[in-house]
Amino acid sequence: MTPTLQIFLIVSAALFSIGLLAALSRRHAIFILIGIEMMLAAANLNFIAFWRFAPKPHQPPVGVMLALFSIAISAAEAAVGLAMVIVAYRHYRTTNVDQLDQLKG
Amino acid sequence: MNSGIITNLWLIPAVPCAASLAILSLSNARRKSAAVLAVIGQVFALGMSIFAFLPTLQTNSFRAVQNFTWFTFGDQALRLGFVLDPLAAAMLVMISLVGLCIFIFSIGYMAGDKNFVRFFAYLSFFSGAMLGLVLANSLLLLFIFWELVGLASYLLIGFWIERPSAAAAAKKAFITTRIGDMGFFLGMLWLYKRSGTLLFYDGGSGCLESAGLATLRASATFIALLIFCGAMGKSGQFPLHVWLPDAMEGPTPVSALIHAATMVAAGVFLVARVYPLFSLGGINGVTSSLTVVVWIGVTTALMAALIAIAQADIKRILAYSTVSQLGLMMVSLGVGGVAAGIMHLLAHGFFKALLFLGSGSVIHGCQGEHDIRKMGGLRRLMPVTFVTYAVGMMALSGVPFFFSGAWTKEEILRATEHWPRSHAPYFLMLAGVVLTALYMTRQIIYVFFGNSRVASERAHESPRVMTMPLIALAVCAIFFSVVLTPAWPWLHAYLRGEPAQFDVARLIQPMVFVSLVLVGAGIGLGIWVYRKAGAQDRQRSAEIDPLEYAQPALFRFLANKMWIDELYGRTVITFSWAAARLSDWMDRYFWDGLVRGFGAVGRVFAMLTTSVDEHGINAGVDETTAGTRGLGRLMSKAHSGQIQTYLAALAVGMLALLLLYAWLG
Amino acid sequence: MNGAAFIVISILTLAAALAAATLRKLMHAALSFAVAFVGIAAFFFLLGAEFVGLALVFIYIGAVAVLIVFTILLTRRDIEKDRGFNWSGVIIAVAVFCGLTWAILKTASLSIVAPHIRALTVKRIGEALMTSYVWPLQCIGLLLTAALIGALVLAMEEKR
Numbered sequence: 001m002t003p004t005l006q007i008f009l010i011v012s013a014a015l016f017s018i019g020l021l022a023a024l025s026r027r028h029a030i031f032i033l034i035g036i037e038m039m040l041a042a043a044n045l046n047f048i049a050f051w052r053f054a055p056k057p058h059q060p061p062v063g064v065m066l067a068l069f070s071i072a073i074s075a076a077e078a079a080v081g082l083a084m085v086i087v088a089y090r091h092y093r094t095t096n097v098d099q100l101d102q103l104k105g
Numbered sequence: 106m107n108s109g110i111i112t113n114l115w116l117i118p119a120v121p122c123a124a125s126l127a128i129l130s131l132s133n134a135r136r137k138s139a140a141v142l143a144v145i146g147q148v149f150a151l152g153m154s155i156f157a158f159l160p161t162l163q164t165n166s167f168r169a170v171q172n173f174t175w176f177t178f179g180d181q182a183l184r185l186g187f188v189l190d191p192l193a194a195a196m197l198v199m200i201s202l203v204g205l206c207i208f209i210f211s212i213g214y215m216a217g218d219k220n221f222v223r224f225f226a227y228l229s230f231f232s233g234a235m236l237g238l239v240l241a242n243s244l245l246l247l248f249i250f251w252e253l254v255g256l257a258s259y260l261l262i263g264f265w266i267e268r269p270s271a272a273a274a275a276k277k278a279f280i281t282t283r284i285g286d287m288g289f290f291l292g293m294l295w296l297y298k299r300s301g302t303l304l305f306y307d308g309g310s311g312c313l314e315s316a317g318l319a320t321l322r323a324s325a326t327f328i329a330l331l332i333f334c335g336a337m338g339k340s341g342q343f344p345l346h347v348w349l350p351d352a353m354e355g356p357t358p359v360s361a362l363i364h365a366a367t368m369v370a371a372g373v374f375l376v377a378r379v380y381p382l383f384s385l386g387g388i389n390g391v392t393s394s395l396t397v398v399v400w401i402g403v404t405t406a407l408m409a410a411l412i413a414i415a416q417a418d419i420k421r422i423l424a425y426s427t428v429s430q431l432g433l434m435m436v437s438l439g440v441g442g443v444a445a446g447i448m449h450l451l452a453h454g455f456f457k458a459l460l461f462l463g464s465g466s467v468i469h470g471c472q473g474e475h476d477i478r479k480m481g482g483l484r485r486l487m488p489v490t491f492v493t494y495a496v497g498m499m500a501l502s503g504v505p506f507f508f509s510g511a512w513t514k515e516e517i518l519r520a521t522e523h524w525p526r527s528h529a530p531y532f533l534m535l536a537g538v539v540l541t542a543l544y545m546t547r548q549i550i551y552v553f554f555g556n557s558r559v560a561s562e563r564a565h566e567s568p569r570v571m572t573m574p575l576i577a578l579a580v581c582a583i584f585f586s587v588v589l590t591p592a593w594p595w596l597h598a599y600l601r602g603e604p605a606q607f608d609v610a611r612l613i614q615p616m617v618f619v620s621l622v623l624v625g626a627g628i629g630l631g632i633w634v635y636r637k638a639g640a641q642d643r644q645r646s647a648e649i650d651p652l653e654y655a656q657p658a659l660f661r662f663l664a665n666k667m668w669i670d671e672l673y674g675r676t677v678i679t680f681s682w683a684a685a686r687l688s689d690w691m692d693r694y695f696w697d698g699l700v701r702g703f704g705a706v707g708r709v710f711a712m713l714t715t716s717v718d719e720h721g722i723n724a725g726v727d728e729t730t731a732g733t734r735g736l737g738r739l740m741s742k743a744h745s746g747q748i749q750t751y752l753a754a755l756a757v758g759m760l761a762l763l764l765l766y767a768w769l770g
Numbered sequence: 771m772n773g774a775a776f777i778v779i780s781i782l783t784l785a786a787a788l789a790a791a792t793l794r795k796l797m798h799a800a801l802s803f804a805v806a807f808v809g810i811a812a813f814f815f816l817l818g819a820e821f822v823g824l825a826l827v828f829i830y831i832g833a834v835a836v837l838i839v840f841t842i843l844l845t846r847r848d849i850e851k852d853r854g855f856n857w858s859g860v861i862i863a864v865a866v867f868c869g870l871t872w873a874i875l876k877t878a879s880l881s882i883v884a885p886h887i888r889a890l891t892v893k894r895i896g897e898a899l900m901t902s903y904v905w906p907l908q909c910i911g912l913l914l915t916a917a918l919i920g921a922l923v924l925a926m927e928e929k930r
Contacts, residue, residue: 003776006880008813010871011780015787015810017867022791024753024859030796030841032748034803037834038787041810044826052817053884060898061890065906067822068895071829072910076917078834082841083921089845101746749856756862763869767876 008049016042029085029095033078040074110156111169114187117153117197118237118250121146125229128222136221140212143225147205150236154197161194162599170242170306188242188306191600192377192447196239196370199451202581203365203458204232206574210462211358213571214469218356224264228362231257235367239374244293244303244312244332247378251289251335251371255282258368262355274354281348285338292331296382299324305378313381325385329394332379333401340372340431343405347670349428353420357465360420364427365458373434373450377443384441391441391526399439403530406432410540414547415663418475419464422548426501427457429537433517436530442520444600449513451596452585456500456510459578463494466567466575467552477551484553486565489572491553493579498549500582502542502628505621509585514538515616522616535623542627543634550635775816783809792855796842804835817884821892 019038022031044067051063089095124146128139161167172186208228215221234253241247255278263275297303300312300320310316321328336342341349349369353360363369376383376398383394406429413425430453437446470487471480484491500510518538521531566572665671786809789802807830814823874880899907 002773002883004881004883006874007776008817009874009880011784011813013867013870013874014784015806016870017863018784018787018791020752020756020866021859021863024749024756024862025856026791027749027856028796030838030845031791031799032752034790034799034838037803037830038790038806041807041826041830044822045810045813048814048817048819048822052819052887053882055882055885060902061894064819064822064890064895065898065903067819068825068899069906069910071822071825072914075829075834076914078837079921080917080924082837083924085841086844086925095845097748100748104744104746749859753859753862756866760862760866760869763873767873 005053012042012045033081044070118233120149121229121233125226128226131222139222139225143229144208146229147208151201154201158194158198161191185246186242187240193239199454203454206578207358207361210571210574213568227260242305261359262352271354274351278348278352282338285334285345288331288334292328296328326394329382336372336375340369341428342401346428350421350424353424361458361461365454376438395439402432402435403533406537410537412663413544415660419477437517440520440524445516445520452509452513456497456582459497466490469567480552481555493575496579498545502545503624509582515620519616538623539627542624543631546628546631547635779812800838804831
């Protein structure tokens, strides 16, 4: 059996849903970040899959480039996000997102 | 040098005015600096005036004009300027010289006054304004200085503001002259409308030059008469003369300045300056406007001379004599003797200043007493004052040969004699000469002869700072006659722009004898009538005037100034009072009612709009805000502050989009 | 493309991801996170994007996972408490998965087999980065610098 694009996309969707689960269900700030990273990885997987399955491969390889830039941006996001978690912890003495509700209207 | 003085003519009025400002900035204690500043300003003005006078001697009919543009509106430029001609130059020298004497006299006279500094500031300002008036080459500029002179006179007449009578006199002077000035202003506007320029001389296109005059023709009479209204106010001509005797409320040097050099001379000067307007289109020099001038002058001269006979206040007598002399000058101008009129104005400036300063010296010696009936015997106590006063008196009366007033008076009489329209002014003027001699003799006898009475017992001669100007002016009054003699009518020729010729034969003329006889009659009559007045009891004041004894009704009529003030009080002032009351009533009930009515309408309208506003617009706005706020409250409930809620919302939104996509196909 | 390899990698990746999302202990979750990213990198290798796979390994396992571990250690005092689980998230996640899967399966054009392609060399990627993508590359460099400084400033101990 050779995997088709559909299979890849379904795996990617599963990965995305697991990331979403992590971001929505866990009450710890770091889990939210982990979930977001997983969702981004699922998106990157889609980029690469679409590049690979394109009938005429592009020159330059657009999907690969997008994936590379996406990885760089998610790395930056992870750095800033984790720094914010540290700051929030230092400030509120907690990383529980239920208690971080200063934005409550 | 000539052109230098002409381009710098403006300095002559500017320096005394600047001195005035400088003095105003001094503190009240800096008396000496104030006096020095004022005298320096005046000396400078005198020096400049003499420098300005010199070039006018060199050619006949010298005239130099310095015009400049004040401001431009649209394509019209309003131009002002200064002019230097024999008329202006002679006036300049007289004003600054007499002014200087008065300034120096004031240092002594005002020595005890607490507002000494302010007095000198006003005095300098007065002098500067008058010098500017003389130099003006534009009716507008002349009017500006004219009003400045009026303001200065107001300030000085009311100098002793703590006295209600002084304040009233200042107000009276200001308002009375203002009535005349309104005519002047209207005349000026009319002139500008017709000729398009207010410059007197402007290289042929000025309003006094042939081109400008040609545009006037028929309206010239009315313009001239309107301008004459201003001159009447300023020069105290009947019926606007009432302010002048009241102006005696000011300090005596101010009276001297007003009566001799500055204020009243302005009216005569104005008529002489715009004389071409008066004489336009005349036959033999007779025009309707000049006829009016003659009759006003005659009325004023006689009336004032008559009133002067019955006055008891030393300064009031002089004031009425000024009014009378001004009338004489107006007559002279009216009959065509412009040069004679101006000569008399100049001569009068000297001897009237002398008389006023002399009276100031007398008042100073008698501790402020003004009533001549309480004086007497001052001849021995105040010899310098007596001699100089006598000189002034003889000049005023017109004693021939040695006193300046005589020659000019004869010139005027001669001019009047040949007036083609009527001989009445001539004979009336002759009567005026007799009356002048009479009231001056009366005054001299009361003040200087006989026994000392209440006020003169402790009298003393004035300090030198006061007697020196008296002597200087007396010398001027005598020596001025040299340039006035008919044998060498230099000043006459100078003013008329003709070369003067020397001719001794003209010294002896019929007019001289007429004059001699009349003056002799006047003085003789005076001595005879008042011979006993001087010899009355030393303790009792001379309550009963000999004239009053003989003609009580006439005397009361004259002593009360012919009841002209009362007449004005009953008519003009009552009318104006009634008009004011009417206006007040109208204002209170009619206009106020109207205003209130409009106010009520406005208020009703406002109520209407308020209710619309409150119930319509405001309610709508309120509803909107309430709705917005409620929505905001509702929305803010959704903001839990929980990141995961937001994330869940995002996910649900994505799902919804997916379902939408699926549903759409 | 090897079907067996694909199945193995899929199971590994999804299991590790699920572990990372659900494990109670944070440190275990972080380690599962690293494993899940190894699986994703393996997918990239399988798809012929070796360079991206390597970059993923370097960045995620070398840097982000380590950062997460550090953060966990720095906020340790708070970590041990049990916080429970929000079951509404599960429902949403399952719903999203179902929706996505349904959409993917419905789209027939996606059931294609990979074509044969020329191998993607690092040289080609480098050429592309330095020619057509030079401006995005510069921007990413700037972004990373800004993120570096921002993270530093945020995490720096405040002076009192």
